[in-house]
Amino acid sequence: PESITVGELALRLKATVAEVIKKLMQNGVFASINDEIDFDTASLVAMEFHAKVEKEVEVTIEEQIIDDSEDKEEDLETRAPVVVVMGHVDHGKTSLLDAIRHTNVTSSEAGGITQHIGAYQVKVNDRMVTFLDTPGHEAFTTMRARGAMATDIAVLVVAADDGVMPQTIEAIHHAKAAKVNIIVAVNKIDKPGANPQMVMEQLTKYGIVPEEWGGNVPCIPVSAKTGTGLNDLLEMILLVADMKELKANPNRPAKGVIIEARLDKGRGPIATMLVQNGTLHQGDIVVAGTSVGRVRAMTNESGREITSAKPSVPVEVTGLDSVPAGGDTFNAVSDERLARELVEQRRTAKKEEKFNARTKVTLDNLFEQM
Numbered sequence: 001p002e003s004i005t006v007g008e009l010a011l012r013l014k015a016t017v018a019e020v021i022k023k024l025m026q027n028g029v030f031a032s033i034n035d036e037i038d039f040d041t042a043s044l045v046a047m048e049f050h051a052k053v054e055k056e057v058e059v060t061i062e063e064q065i066i067d068d069s070e071d072k073e074e075d076l077e078t079r080a081p082v083v084v085v086m087g088h089v090d091h092g093k094t095s096l097l098d099a100i101r102h103t104n105v106t107s108s109e110a111g112g113i114t115q116h117i118g119a120y121q122v123k124v125n126d127r128m129v130t131f132l133d134t135p136g137h138e139a140f141t142t143m144r145a146r147g148a149m150a151t152d153i154a155v156l157v158v159a160a161d162d163g164v165m166p167q168t169i170e171a172i173h174h175a176k177a178a179k180v181n182i183i184v185a186v187n188k189i190d191k192p193g194a195n196p197q198m199v200m201e202q203l204t205k206y207g208i209v210p211e212e213w214g215g216n217v218p219c220i221p222v223s224a225k226t227g228t229g230l231n232d233l234l235e236m237i238l239l240v241a242d243m244k245e246l247k248a249n250p251n252r253p254a255k256g257v258i259i260e261a262r263l264d265k266g267r268g269p270i271a272t273m274l275v276q277n278g279t280l281h282q283g284d285i286v287v288a289g290t291s292v293g294r295v296r297a298m299t300n301e302s303g304r305e306i307t308s309a310k311p312s313v314p315v316e317v318t319g320l321d322s323v324p325a326g327g328d329t330f331n332a333v334s335d336e337r338l339a340r341e342l343v344e345q346r347r348t349a350k351k352e353e354k355f356n357a358r359t360k361v362t363l364d365n366l367f368e369q370m
């Protein structure tokens with residue numbers, strides 16, 4: 001186009017008409033809102049506005065309400081390792097998690113009703129270890145897809161009487177792709193047919209070389225049934241955690257990942273959140289994927305109400321306005337109104353994405369039929 005009206009230019013520059021008129025005057029052009037100005041003059045004004053306009057547009061709501069600053073070394077504190085248990089079906093993942101939970105509940109919480117919240121913490125030598133109680137594969141795929149790796153260590157359970165199986169191999173691939181440390185728990189060593197040597201031999205074919213054979217993967221013989229080796233396994237987890245120097249800053253707004261979520265008839269949406277950095281407090285405004293709300297009640301896996309959760313602590317939270325997806329990231333934010341606006345934006349974007357995906361499929365189908 002050869003020309004543009006002052007009003008239109010203001011609109012495009014996201015400036016007020018008065019600002020544009022003022023800029024024009026500074027350049028020796030006197031025009032009012034409906035006057036046309038030539039392209040060269042318009043570009044000149046646009047250029048002078050540009051730097052400012054660009055800056056304003058770039059500050060997203062996310063940037064305004066989510067504290068994304070780097071932590072200073074001196075603010076960091078050691079945090080508990082987050083562990084996921086993986087392996088072939090029936091090799092003893094659930095049994096192992098149960099055995100660890102039952103032998104290591106802290107005495108103050110013994111007798112409390114243990115709830116399934118998808119994650120729990122156990123105490124080992126006065127230190128904590130966080131276990132994700134979700135199927136390892138699922139946790140990995142959804143979280144990796146969202147770029148929110150929640151785990152530090154994968155315990156690969158292999159039954160000593162059965163050896164490496166398809167899902168064992170799959171688990172190795174997942175763990176390697178996610179770059180988490182692997183510890184092998186050679187389970188069911190109480191069984192007569194148990195052959196831990198065979199398991200270790202098989203594993204070397206998949207790049208898992210046991211420490212005792214000069215590799216870097218600890219292999220711990222255990223029995224989820226009798227409890228043999230469980231302490232060795234837990235101590236190894238702490239040793240690996242120490243090598244990784246896992247740290248976080250408890251003194252900042254919380255961020256983390258949704259482990260699982262559901263709708264409760266009485267209490268509304270309930271989400272198990274794993275805090276990865278900062279501290280989550282009761283009353284915090286939280287954005288989780290396309291959900292938003294204020295943390296109403298927080299409980300740990302014993303059903304005990306708590307008022308804050310530090311890094312690596314999993315908590316069950318009520319107060320969100322909808323059910324977030326497992327693997328969604330969450331952030332405690334500073335402004336409720338903007339938080340709601342952000343979630344609105346995300347919901348719209350999600351709808352558009354879905355719509356676009358649908359139209360694409362329809363077009364593909366159309367071409368296929370032709």
Ligand code: GDP
Pocket residue numbers: 087088089090091092093094095096187188189190191222223224225226
């Ligand atoms: P998952 O599918 O990997 O979660 O495996 P489960 O924990 O459900 O265990 C499958 C079966 O193996 C169950 O019957 C368990 O009782 C049994 N099992 C698990 N661990 C052991 C163990 O250390 N020794 C023995 N003898 N049986 C075990």
Ligand code: MG
Pocket residue numbers: 093094095
């Ligand atoms: Mg199971």
